[in-house]
Amino acid sequence: MNNIQSYILEHKNRFLNELIELLKIPSISADSAYSPDVLKTAKAIKTSLEKAGCDAVEICKTDGYPIVYGEKIIDKTLPTVLVYGHYDVQPPDPIDLWDSPPFEPVIKKTDKHPEGAIYARGACDDKGQMYMHVKAMEFMTSTNQLPCNVKFMIEGEEEVGSANLATFVKNNQEKLKNDVILISDTGMIANDVPSITTGLRGLSYVEVEVTGPNRDLHSGLYGGAVANPINILTKMIASLHDENNHITIPGFYDNVEELSKEERAEMAKAPFSLEHYKKALDIGAVYGEKGYLTNERNSIRPTLDVNGIWGGYTGEGAKTVIASKAYAKISMRLVPNQDWENITKLFKDHFESIAPEAVKVKVLPHHGGQGYVTPIDSLGYKAASKAYQDTFGKTPIPQRSGGSIPIVSLFEQELKSKTILMGFGLDSDAIHSPNEHFGIWNYLKGIETIPLFYKYFTALSQ
Amino acid sequence: MNNIQSYILEHKNRFLNELIELLKIPSISADSAYSPDVLKTAKAIKTSLEKAGCDAVEICKTDGYPIVYGEKIIDKTLPTVLVYGHYDVQPPDPIDLWDSPPFEPVIKKTDKHPEGAIYARGACDDKGQMYMHVKAMEFMTSTNQLPCNVKFMIEGEEEVGSANLATFVKNNQEKLKNDVILISDTGMIANDVPSITTGLRGLSYVEVEVTGPNRDLHSGLYGGAVANPINILTKMIASLHDENNHITIPGFYDNVEELSKEERAEMAKAPFSLEHYKKALDIGAVYGEKGYLTNERNSIRPTLDVNGIWGGYTGEGAKTVIASKAYAKISMRLVPNQDWENITKLFKDHFESIAPEAVKVKVLPHHGGQGYVTPIDSLGYKAASKAYQDTFGKTPIPQRSGGSIPIVSLFEQELKSKTILMGFGLDSDAIHSPNEHFGIWNYLKGIETIPLFYKYFTALSQ
Numbered sequence: 001m002n003n004i005q006s007y008i009l010e011h012k013n014r015f016l017n018e019l020i021e022l023l024k025i026p027s028i029s030a031d032s033a034y035s036p037d038v039l040k041t042a043k044a045i046k047t048s049l050e051k052a053g054c055d056a057v058e059i060c061k062t063d064g065y066p067i068v069y070g071e072k073i074i075d076k077t078l079p080t081v082l083v084y085g086h087y088d089v090q091p092p093d094p095i096d097l098w099d100s101p102p103f104e105p106v107i108k109k110t111d112k113h114p115e116g117a118i119y120a121r122g123a124c125d126d127k128g129q130m131y132m133h134v135k136a137m138e139f140m141t142s143t144n145q146l147p148c149n150v151k152f153m154i155e156g157e158e159e160v161g162s163a164n165l166a167t168f169v170k171n172n173q174e175k176l177k178n179d180v181i182l183i184s185d186t187g188m189i190a191n192d193v194p195s196i197t198t199g200l201r202g203l204s205y206v207e208v209e210v211t212g213p214n215r216d217l218h219s220g221l222y223g224g225a226v227a228n229p230i231n232i233l234t235k236m237i238a239s240l241h242d243e244n245n246h247i248t249i250p251g252f253y254d255n256v257e258e259l260s261k262e263e264r265a266e267m268a269k270a271p272f273s274l275e276h277y278k279k280a281l282d283i284g285a286v287y288g289e290k291g292y293l294t295n296e297r298n299s300i301r302p303t304l305d306v307n308g309i310w311g312g313y314t315g316e317g318a319k320t321v322i323a324s325k326a327y328a329k330i331s332m333r334l335v336p337n338q339d340w341e342n343i344t345k346l347f348k349d350h351f352e353s354i355a356p357e358a359v360k361v362k363v364l365p366h367h368g369g370q371g372y373v374t375p376i377d378s379l380g381y382k383a384a385s386k387a388y389q390d391t392f393g394k395t396p397i398p399q400r401s402g403g404s405i406p407i408v409s410l411f412e413q414e415l416k417s418k419t420i421l422m423g424f425g426l427d428s429d430a431i432h433s434p435n436e437h438f439g440i441w442n443y444l445k446g447i448e449t450i451p452l453f454y455k456y457f458t459a460l461s462q
Numbered sequence: 463m464n465n466i467q468s469y470i471l472e473h474k475n476r477f478l479n480e481l482i483e484l485l486k487i488p489s490i491s492a493d494s495a496y497s498p499d500v501l502k503t504a505k506a507i508k509t510s511l512e513k514a515g516c517d518a519v520e521i522c523k524t525d526g527y528p529i530v531y532g533e534k535i536i537d538k539t540l541p542t543v544l545v546y547g548h549y550d551v552q553p554p555d556p557i558d559l560w561d562s563p564p565f566e567p568v569i570k571k572t573d574k575h576p577e578g579a580i581y582a583r584g585a586c587d588d589k590g591q592m593y594m595h596v597k598a599m600e601f602m603t604s605t606n607q608l609p610c611n612v613k614f615m616i617e618g619e620e621e622v623g624s625a626n627l628a629t630f631v632k633n634n635q636e637k638l639k640n641d642v643i644l645i646s647d648t649g650m651i652a653n654d655v656p657s658i659t660t661g662l663r664g665l666s667y668v669e670v671e672v673t674g675p676n677r678d679l680h681s682g683l684y685g686g687a688v689a690n691p692i693n694i695l696t697k698m699i700a701s702l703h704d705e706n707n708h709i710t711i712p713g714f715y716d717n718v719e720e721l722s723k724e725e726r727a728e729m730a731k732a733p734f735s736l737e738h739y740k741k742a743l744d745i746g747a748v749y750g751e752k753g754y755l756t757n758e759r760n761s762i763r764p765t766l767d768v769n770g771i772w773g774g775y776t777g778e779g780a781k782t783v784i785a786s787k788a789y790a791k792i793s794m795r796l797v798p799n800q801d802w803e804n805i806t807k808l809f810k811d812h813f814e815s816i817a818p819e820a821v822k823v824k825v826l827p828h829h830g831g832q833g834y835v836t837p838i839d840s841l842g843y844k845a846a847s848k849a850y851q852d853t854f855g856k857t858p859i860p861q862r863s864g865g866s867i868p869i870v871s872l873f874e875q876e877l878k879s880k881t882i883l884m885g886f887g888l889d890s891d892a893i894h895s896p897n898e899h900f901g902i903w904n905y906l907k908g909i910e911t912i913p914l915f916y917k918y919f920t921a922l923s924q
Contacts, residue, residue: 029779030777030778030779030780030781031777031778031779032778090781090783091775091777091779091781093775093777094678097677097678097786159780159781160779160780161780187683201682203682203782205780205782207780212745213743213744213745214743214744214745215559215743215892215895215896215897216556216559216894216895216896217743217894217895218865218893218894218895219765219767219769219793219795219894220663220665220795220863220864220865220866221649221760221863221864221865221889221893222760222864223760223765223767223793223795223864224750224751224759224760224763224764224765224767224795224864225748225749225750225756225757225759225760225864226743226745226748226749226750226760227745227747227748227749228767228768230767230768230769230770230771230790231699231700231703231766231767231768232749233696233771234695234696234697234699234700234768234771235696235700235703237693237696237700238693238696238697238699238700238701239700241693241697281675281676281677281679281688282675282676283674283675283676283688283689283820283821284819284820284821284822285689285818285819285820286687286688286689286820287687287688287689287694287818287820288686288687288688289686294687295687297686297687298683298684298685298686298687298688301686302686303681303685303686304693305681305685305686305690305692305693305784306690306692306693306696306773306774307681307692307774307775307780307781307782307783307784307785308692308773308774308775308776308777308781308783308785309692309695309696309771309772309773309774309776309788310771310772310773310776311768311770311771311772312768312769312770312771312791313553313555313769313770313791314770314771314772314789314791315492315493315553315555315770316492316493316494317491317492317493317553317622317828318492318621318622318623318667318669318769318791318793318828318829319492319552319553319621319769319770319791319894320665320667320769320793320866320894321552321769321770321894321895322767322769323769323770324559326771327776328692329774329775329776329780329781331681331685331780331782333681333682333685333686356747356749357746357747358745358746358747358748358749359745359746360746366779366780367780401682401683402682402683402684402685402686402687403680403682403683404682404782427683430677431680431683432678432679432680432681432781432782432783433677433678433679433680433783434677434678435677
């Protein structure tokens with residue numbers, strides 16, 4: 001690819017401003033109050049794909065939020081890259097922990113981002129990383145260097161489980177036909193330690209409700225004689241881990257992939273400082289499953305985390321009440337070979353079975369997805385690796401991520417092609433947290449690296 | 463006392479309407495947003511005491527909400543009754559469970575209240591029961607039948623721990639000097655089973671905060687490797703009870719009063735149907751400390767209940783986050799001889815000691831108070847018993863209540879006089895719950911019974 005760096009330099013400010021405009025729209029898919037903003041974002045994506053040179057750009061209706069599709073078919077005999085990304089974002093709360101409003105992007109310099117980072121919900125996950133592909137596409141089309149066919153599929157429900165994407169993919173196999181799927185919705189180890197994600201964890205997300213008495217009760221008149229649903233819920237949740245932090249749900253580990261000594265030794269080579277890790281999170285100690293290292297606990301091992309809990313009086317002051325109901329949102333990260341629907345059933349059966357007779361329990365499955373592993377000897381991985389070598393001057397490290405992109409395994413199953421996860425964000429970018437940000441250097445480096453993937457993938461495919 | 467029944471009959475509607483007006487003011491002391499309403503209620507109480515014939519009525523400033531004082535001294539050689547009550551109310555939430563707005567009183571007939579009940583926050587606790595004394599006072603003064611001296615002390619912080627009442631009492635011992643303290647802020651067994659509360663539980667109310675990482679984290683990238691403060695909080699709370707539902711805090715039971723076989727046998731005589739109890743609460747089973755009956759668990763045994771818990775994402779949909787912080791409000795009901803400040807310290811020390819190194823824990827004591835037992839051979843108890851015999855045609859049953867009125871033990875300590883707890887509410891009146899109500903029959907029966915207490919207490923004191 002010629003003069004990509006000069007093109008980026010020339011258009012840098014516009015690339016930033018376009019992303020900033022996109023980040024101003026609060027496309028929170030989890031909260032129906034923001035529905036108009038999510039739809040507005042879909043329209044904005046459509047426009048940006050058209051400007052980038054895509055043909056046949058359309059907003060495809062689903063039973064939920066629409067999927068934006070666009071393509072550029074230059075020669076049916078050439079390979080086709082399918083780019084996937086999402087335009088919805090996580091809710092910003094706790095809002096009061098943001099240093100600047102989540103949907104009023106600001107640029108600030110940090111130690112990790114001396115050239116500045118854009119602070120806004122979605123800056124990294126995934127508007128910023130998705131938009132790198134749109135700008136890379138613009139470069140290739142406007143300079144007539146697009147080496148192969150491209151298809152874009154940008155959805156608006158990734159943060160709530162991509163419920164309708166599955167149907168869309170199943171019903172549009174011909175339209176989505178491709179040779180490789182390219183996604184930037186993960187991270188890399190550091191700006192000077194490029195890495196490519198080769199594994200993702202699966203997910204099972206449930207909500208539980210524990211009901212005690214049929215109304216809130218005075219804790220003096222009834223306290224001690226009636227099951228308090230909050231006390232019971234804490235007992236039930238606490239029992240889901242044993243003293244070694246193994247998950248106690250029967251059958252939970254049955255299909256868990258056990259890595260070999262060699263594989264674990266290979267993983268341990270990735271640069272990691274426990275001291276820096278603890279310092280960055282301001283924690284006195286790490287905590288997790290006995291017998292595994294931190295970088296194993298958060299990648300190759302399944303987890304069970306309470307993502308939210310509520311019940312009783314949570315306002316100012318004191319209220320001496322025994323609540324009628326208590327609730328929790330619980331998610332389990334799964335590893336390859338664990339079937340998320342089976343795990344969800346195991347959780348439901350177990351959680352209901354441990355409820356004392358004094359309460360009623362409901363388990364509501366939210367969503368989930370399978371884990372995924374990609375081989376490092378595929379054409380796609382090799383092309384990505386060469387692209388990074390050109391732009392970072394280093395061979396990227398293959399890395400398992402603890403995160404989940406549930407639809408990746410669906411893509412392989414339905415579209416029969418492998419996914420390459422070229423992520424340019426950093427763990428410290430605080431995705432899903434207050435003060436999410438994305439480095440300007442990373443944003444531009446992504447735009448620079450992506451066209452090279454196209455070049456090498458096309459060449460390797462000949 | 464002459465023609466009290468005819469007086470009540472004549473003024474019944476006014477008595478109801480005056481209470482309804484009082485109930486319309488949302489005097490929620492726990493929520494500072496309602497501060498103007500709490501103060502407005504104090505003024506309304508002042509006016510009502512003046513109309514009832516009190517002299518020297520004043521709104522006494524404190525560091526919190528004011529205390530309304532009024533008195534009628536007819537003869538210093540006669541005994542003096544000090545009436546205590548409170549004009550503040552519990553927060554109404556969960557608001558959506560009310561069948562009618564909590565501060566728009568409505569009258570509805572129920573099985574237990576065939577003559578109708580007033581539905582509103584504070585109807586029973588304590589505006590309705592406190593106002594019975596104001597109307598009883600009105601009867602005695604307007605018919606020139608007041609047999610002794612009366613002092614009223616109505617506070618506005620009972621539902622938040624009466625923090626400033628203690629100082630007021632300590633600083634006004636002469637002004638508050640009395641021979642017996644009369645309070646209607648408890649209940650009775652049933653309209654045809656009158657009872658007088660002879661025991662109250664103490665209280666220690668704390669709030670706990672568990673902090674994990676310094677910011678909310680992505681549960682995929684960090685899940686399994688970092689202590690999740692919600693998971694930890696559930697483990698810590700669950701550990702506060704053992705498998706027999708004994709509280710595990712070291713030293714917690716050291717001073718707990720153990721009742722004799724005889725006393726427990728006496729208690730067991732109070733009419734109680736486990737089937738009705740479970741049916742009324744729609745629970746499959748009762749739940750509590752091994753070795754004790756339901757009516758013991760909620761009266762003579764201490765408890766530990768979570769009154770509220772919150773942390774992480776509690777909104778619509780799903781958010782895959784590990785929260786930075788998790789919180790709970792926890793109250794312990796105490797029995798006579800347990801010192802609430804000591805118990806609070808035992809809780810704090812224990813809770814902090816069981817926190818794993820991976821989290822930070824804060825324990826914030828809210829408020830508390832001592833338990834109380836009143837002897838049934840006192841003049842006050844005898845006078846109350848005779849009054850009930852006249853109006854109910856039955857001897858009232860002495861009963862221990864599980865509730866707490868922390869300042870009762872303070873009164874005894876500072877003012878050296880016993881408190882008589884003449885409560886006319888029912889357990890089913892749902893105080894502290896949605897749809898709190900107070901039977902019109904009970905309201906009027908209280909107004910009828912109170913003057914007789916004055917009569918017999920004066921007579922017995924001669």
